[in-house]
Amino acid sequence: MLLSSIKSKNGVHIVRCSLNKKKKTDSPTFKAYVTMEGAHEKLLHLSFDETQVAESSEIAKNSSLQSSKLIQWLQVFIFTFFTLGGQAAGTLLGRVYYEQGAKSRWIATLAQTAGFPFLLPFLCYPSPKNHDDQQLSIDHQSSVLVRASVYIFLGLFQVANSMLFTVGVQYLPVSTYSLIFGSQLAFTALTSFFLNGQKMTAIILNSIVLLSFSSSVIIFRDETGDSGEISRKSLFIGFAATTLGSLGYALQFSLTELAFQKVFKSGTLKVVMKMSFYIGLLVTLTSSIGLFVSDEWNDLEKEMREFRSGKLSYVMNLVWTAVSWQLYAVGSVGLVFKASALFSNVIINLGGSVGPIFGMVFLKEKMSGLKVLSLLLGLWGYASYTYQHYLDDLEAKASEAKPSTEAGDNF
Template sequence: MNDDNQPVSHFHLQKLGRWQWWSLVVANIFFLIAGQAAAVVLGRFYYDQGGNSKWLATLVQTVGFPILYIPLALIPSDKDPAPSSEGASLKLIALVYFTLGVMVAGDNWLYSVGLLYLSASTYSLICATQLAFNAVFSCFLNSQKFTALIWNSVVILSLSAALIAVNDDSEGPSGVTKGKYFIGFICTLAASALYSLLLSLMQLSFEKVLKRETFRVVLDMQIYTSMVATFVAVIGLFASGEWKTLHGEMRGFVKGEVSYVMTVAWTAVVWQVCAVGVVGLIFMVSSLFSNVISTLSLAITPIASVIVFHDKMNGVKVISMLMAFWGFVSYIYQNHLDDVKARRRQSDANNSSNDVGGPW
């Protein structure tokens, strides 16, 4: 969004029709929600069945990036590349990808530690703070302005995620000491803040450095940052010595070795689906919108838990999900109002230009 919260002005996407733009937004929302829900379920399954490697849990979040070369190959090359006078140098672009990639690796590791040492309820509650962090970063880095509807969306979605968290009846992981619990708490809180900062920096990079308006830029961003993050995770896996335990971990996996391999492989795939949705929404709308949808998925995840783990869906969870949809609709409606306002201004400007020209 720009200073007036217009959803299409950041990347000059006015060439897209209204329904085309919304179709792309809806597609990215689906990728993010479905991908994140599946990734959280698989991540929890990995730990529950005997997995214990923090660096492997970090690695699978980005190692699936080669999959993205498939849609990249299907997208036509840009016909009108950005002028060299406006485009950033390759060194600067490489620096942006490297910096963001290292930050992604660190953020993924922090989340992995948090999920290992905290119960699902506490983990979800802390993750809900990412909207508050993003509000601050968006204000300073992206010139984001907040309307009453946006504040309503942020507050309601945060409360919804918190309500799910405090109502979670599941017990925390066994064998976790108070010291490890504190480490998990701090790591998850830091990860939420770093994730929000990453979203704002990605949006800033699209605006100030990359300056492109095609979806290839989204895929490039995800591929190269994931490549860097993967190398960092591999280094961490070997430097920590955890790679030595992976064979024994696989043999001791409760559901068997095949299930272990499939869990790791599919976790890598769904994280990439989620990541495309995240970066796509930053590209199409804003970092705050992407974060709102991420928080919405915290309310959607219990549905996946009901299907996979046969968890009970009580009244409090139903109310929490309805609150999440309320906050989501509030934000979408604000985008609709901004879209109508922007198009009306554009129409008035065109009419004014025609009047000035006159029939003469």
């Protein structure tokens, strides 16, 4: 009997035996070597099967990660569209409201949050049954009282910020107000860094500077409507109110992100709808109280009658204003939920730069060189921020691929 060692493709040596015709095939030695050969063959098949299972599992895992990332980016795109579209439409309809002869500030403020009932169908829609049980249990651990406290706190925060901005507009020239208002993005970067652990890179800082300049470029315009004589007291009140409003606005976004991280830990988008609904409800009730206390409610019929486009146009203006700003609210909160408070504020500042384009198309406004400059700075800042996310994705893919490569080498 002759023994031979053959090296397989995987480097495993298989011992084969060739029997001399003169030897008997039922000898004990022959049976032992046949058994050894069968064992080696089984080991080879097992190693092949384990390799195929590991490869198929890795492919399925990578495919699932890519699919989830694609869905996440699609959701971010939808929320971005809601934010930019709602902001542009709401701003244009607000201009039309005053240009057609209406004057009530409380009605205009009320219309910005009165669209919350449109979210009721989304709140009544049941959550999927196959949702992760662990996330559901964590979500239920947050008591109703805690969640209600968050809604009330953020709603009152929004009311206070709106009132501060209203005082700022009343006491400051438009150019000065716009310059201070543009600082909210820098405040958001600061609050996000301390409260949400936001990573700061040179590219993100470049994006913040560009977007802040894009929203503040209005200071170089010739504001004929600004009054030349403003007392120091008025300037101080306006400056303090607008600065506090900008800081409060930044805190509101960062606290919203913190609430998603600590309280609303569910991975569903229903929590976004709930937050937008309850905050809108609270702000609407507060604005309604202000409307009745200020006696502007008694002038509503007169305002509808004197609206140049007619009563129906007046009602439709308020309805679509409510829808537009509700889309903006859902989009901005959704961006905080899916991305970050800083990213949401980046999109909002970009909307301030893109707004003049809609004004030029729908209201026949002139597109000045400064508006073009503002738009270019805004797009540049947004591109910088998006590029940072692209680099983060590449880094995440590299870190995910490295462990799998090392595991394959070890095998």
